[in-house]
Amino acid sequence: MSHLSGDTVLVKRVRRIAGQVAALERALSESEDCAVTLHLAAAVRGAVNGLMDEIVESHVRAHVAAPGLSDDARAQGAEELIAAIRRYGK
Numbered sequence: 001m002s003h004l005s006g007d008t009v010l011v012k013r014v015r016r017i018a019g020q021v022a023a024l025e026r027a028l029s030e031s032e033d034c035a036v037t038l039h040l041a042a043a044v045r046g047a048v049n050g051l052m053d054e055i056v057e058s059h060v061r062a063h064v065a066a067p068g069l070s071d072d073a074r075a076q077g078a079e080e081l082i083a084a085i086r087r088y089g090k
Contacts, residue, residue, distance in 0.1 A: 003062045010054060017047045052088060056081065 004010060024040040026032075063069070063077025 004055065004058060007058075010051065013047070013051050013054070017044065017051065020044045020047055056084070059084075 020040065020043055024037070024044055027037045027040050059077065059081055064074055064081065069077070
């Protein structure tokens with residue numbers, strides 16, 4: 001997905017997620033309270049879900065709904081999206 005390369009908003013989101021994962025790791029390593037650890041894990045999950053939403057939207061706009069795409073390109077974009085959603089849903 002070359003249209004994503006250099007997307008600073010997505011890179012910032014990934015860095016924020018990395019910080020959240022590091023905080024979760026520290027909580028687990030330092031035997032933090034279960035409620036705090038659950039909260040951190042939920043925050044990571046929410047952040048990853050948000051990132052996934054952004055990437056899916058970008059993919060749909062660039063590879064499925066963009067004007068001028070051939071039927072084959074549109075079908076390939078749809079198949080890629082379906083495969084990603086199936087993997088993510090597991």
